[in-house]
Amino acid sequence: MSAAESRIALIGLPNCGKTALFNRVTGSRQKVANYPGVTVERKEGYHRSASGRRYRLLDLPGTYSLTPTTLDEAITRDVALGRLASEPRPDTIVLVADATHLPLSLRLALEVKRLGLPMIVALNMTDLARKRGYSIDRERLSKELGAPVVETIAVARGGADALIRYLDELSSETTTLTPNSEWREPSAEDVQQTHIEATRILAACGYREPARSDFMTSVDRFLLHPFFGLLVLGVLLFFVFQAVFSWASLPMDLIDAGVAALGEWVRGSMPDGPLRSLLADGIIAGVGSVIVFLPQIIILFAFILALEDSGYLPRAAYLLDRVMGSVGLSGRAFIPLLSSFACAIPGIMATRTIPSVRDRLATIMVAPLMTCSARLPVYALLIAAFIPDRDLGGFNLQGLVLFALYFAGVAGALLVAWTLKKFRGGNDTHLLMLELPDYQWPRLGNLAYGLWERARLFLGRAGGIILALMVVLWFLSTYPAPPVGATGAPIEYSFAGQLGRALAVVLAPIGFNWQISVALIPGLAAREVAVGALGTVYALSGDETAVSTALSSVIASQWSLATGLALLAWYVFAPQCLATLAVVKRETNSWRYPLIMTVYLFGLAYLAAFATYRLALWFSVG
Amino acid sequence: MMTMHHDVWQQLIVALLVIGSSVYVFWTVSGLSWRLRFIRAAHRTLPPLRGRLDRLRHRLESPPGCSACRSCSK
Amino acid sequence: MGDVGQTPRTLSGLKAGESAVVERVDADDLLARRLLEIGFYPGAKVELVASMWPADDPVAIRVGGATFALRRQEAERVKIR
Known part of the structure; x- marks a missing residue:
């Protein structure tokens, strides 16, 4: 030294x-x-x-x-x-x-x-x-x-x-x-x-304590009130999901139009060949359909970061502690679970602040059920395609459905945690002992920096792993070329087409067609890729006019409502993220928990999608 | 003939992009033990890159936050 | 110990807005030490900000310029007067 x-x-x-x-x-x-x-x-x-x-x-x-x-x-x-x-x-x-x-x-x-x-x-x-x-x-x-x-x-x-x-x-x-x-x-x-x-x-030292205004104490009395506090929390969350849909629509339309124009331009200015197809169908259609969701992610995180800065989040933990405790989770689990709404990985790492090992494991096991931001593009695409954009008692119906999906994830987590508690039995004591810091106005600079980080991360993924996956997927969906005299779209004869058909046998009972089955595979590396993959698959199987229309209208015309809803239900639970499983393995230092997690999440996803599909079919017939 | 030319070039670029992307995806998705295996295989098959590969392996194997790597002569 | 035969009150017996003074924290385990560390030492003034329905679990308590949320079993460890 x-x-x-x-x-x-x-x-x-x-x-x-x-x-x-x-x-x-x-x-x-x-x-x-x-x-x-x-x-x-x-x-x-x-x-x-x-x-x-x-x-x-x-x-x-x-x-x-x-x-x-x-x-x-x-x-x-x-x-x-x-x-x-x-x-x-x-x-x-x-x-x-x-x-x-x-x-x-x-x-x-x-x-x-x-x-x-x-x-x-x-x-x-x-x-x-x-x-x-x-x-x-x-x-x-x-x-x-x-x-x-x-x-x-x-x-x-x-x-x-x-x-x-x-x-x-x-x-x-x-x-x-x-x-x-x-x-x-x-x-x-x-x-x-x-x-x-x-x-x-x-x-x-003649210390004079900084005064805390009585006003702050009254605010706390109100926001921590058993009834009004919970009411405010509910309204707040509800408002956030409404905003995600209604504020983001204009910038999203602009990005959509830009992506479509870029695709047209490439198609028009390059000679026909594999490179043109790779650029237009693989990269632009695939990556473009993911980037569209940047505005929604920014809006969601603007709220989350502002709430975090203001000191409200630990109060939400306080309000929900009863619920957490009744299913056997530690009160400390709230913050890790909340970060899992961004991504399960930092959430799982944040469980280190939970003193008891059992509590920590329980929290890790349910963290992937919190709707991470990578799932937002999938939800948003399907909602835009299948849920009409209309008012329901003064609320945006699409926002309501999104809220319901997030809620379904939370309810699933509580159910799983409760089951775990029943399994292991015993009567643990769970600690809360959480500091509720003084309220603060969120600092604008801080907020801007946090959002910039988020956007950079998202675009970095789009330019890195998502782009690479799109190229590979394009290759798998283009080769081998169809035999001479083939009647269907070329993609149906490709590796991806064949694989999709094989998977579709298993996934047909829950309403998934082969295009969805193909898209689920690259989604394992990054959830939002499933959206891009659908973009590529439909770009390659559609005619020229279908390509220039937005992906959401393509799937709206080709899938049944039941299929769309089943895929939504699937995504509430499906363990479609290898990175999360890897982190679980690292944090628990064993293969046991990531394996259990994979099996139970797939099981839940399949069941949920099956039930949704059958119910939707039954209702639409009946 | 001109279009033929275009096609060969396009195919070459596409092939490179696809191979590069596959390696990148594999690298991103795999864990440490697979990465090390990957490096060992490359070590055997690509002798001219050995110096680089050794440094990469060294970086992957050393405990994170080890200050020795920062000060060692590269 | 003034009132003979009466169990001492604990933090979880406070009403919203009510203040009290900490008398002691029982035992010397990790939980007790942590409660002391965050400011529940004998003589400290505490005020209950809010408590959740039902059964006052958890409670939000102001102590030494900070606010802490405690579950019932934690709050019951702190005896007050």
Whole structure:
């Protein structure tokens, strides 16, 4: 280790703005990986100060104390104690304290202080705290703690300059503190002592607590009310799904028209041949039919991110805790399950914050039932094709159906969790103990950045795996060429056509034709590809005029309503995502759970599609 | 004859695109053990790329977040 | 322990908007320590913000400038006066 590099670890309570501060100091020079052997995210970043010194910053998982209750918190303790073989003990600890919420941070600081490592206390969010009338004698606090105390505003440009100056000063001093090797876990008595000490210090420093307006408490009384709170939550979710459909239609039409024009242009300006077919039928028709859904994804995430920023999400967890508890899920499972609406992968990784192993497994098993954003294109396509765009009691019918599909996923998850609970029996105690942070206005910059990330991810997938799959699928649907004198469309004689027909034998009872069967296969790599695959399959089997019309009108004319509804039901449950299964394998470290998951999800999907198809047929005949 | 020419070119480009995409799909979908197997096979069949392949294998096998890889001479 | 023969009240016995002072957290297990760590130490002021129907499970409690949601079995560990 070069003398000019020092290792800094950031420790703080959850939601103290630690990660924002980390981002402020390191900028884009970050590396995210896992700690070896465990699936806890390790975030490391670099900073070179004006004096030329190099810092390696480690963003440790947020914790209330050094006594861990979760995997994440255990990592924080082990790194701070130098117990991890792969991670040298940090040279300095930056304790990030939320100035709007000082007592608990200060108690943690006293606990961390006992480790005997050099420590700097960063009073974060001082801008917000000051607005609410906070004040403290910083010099005195520094003296009491025996550690430098600096003010930071992680969300402002230059808000971490003071911290960096102190780091430079601290590391140019040659004093070496000897780490306390005889650390032992604090007892309940010790914790009480640190509270008393923290209270004394705060009083000595003339601490004025930032006021929380009574208004906020009244808001909480209302939003956490057993009846009105649930009502607001329901209306809010409902509104989101309405907005996804009604606001997105204009940009979607524009993208659709653009894709169609591009396809026409390629068709018109290139000589006939395989390359033209690949570009027009494979890439443009396939990738184009996925990109159309960008506006809907952006709108959905604008809401999710705004709710996340505002501090409402843990409140929703509180409101739904009863339901979660009754099916044997931990209250902590709410946030992982909610992230699964974006994608099951981060959701499954977020289950690391659940203390009990059994609770964690149960949550992992139901996470894929949350409707991930990759399913949105499939739903949206089928809804646009089969559900009339009309008002139903003042609501958009298409939005209602989308809401119902999301709801079906949640209901399925609850049912599965309940079944799991019955299977394993026993009477576990489940912890909630969730902090409900103060409300905040969502920051526009934050929101824009989050949306940009989402859009980039989506378009990146469209340009990467989806594009590649489209090319492969085009090849499989084009070759071998039909025999001379063949009467049907060429695709019917291709590999994909033959495979689709073979699969259709199994899938015919649930109403799927061979085109759908073909599209389900590449959908295993990425769900939204199923939409693109349908685009390609129909582009290759249709005549020239059919191609230029939107995919939704093609399938609306070729499938029965029953088939469309059955495919919707299939997608509520189907485990159409290899990446999710791979993550489950990694997180549970066994093949057992991904296998169980695959089997039960396929079973549910088949049953649901079968029931839907038969019922729809019966109703349309009867 | 001209159209024939076009056709050969088109077929060549298409073949390259299809092969490239298949490899990409395979790589993306497969896990670590398959990737390593893939590299070993390439090692045998494509001697001129061995240096690159070795580095790739090294990167895949080393524990994530290992700072040694960053500072080692590439 | 003033009232002889009376079981001490716990957090889950509070009404919405009612305040109290923490008397103690029983036992020294992980749950007890975590409750102490998040601010339920003897002498701390608490206020019940809201509780869910039925049976007051879970509850939302304000303590030391923060709000926490606790399930019933967690709330019952904190004795108040």
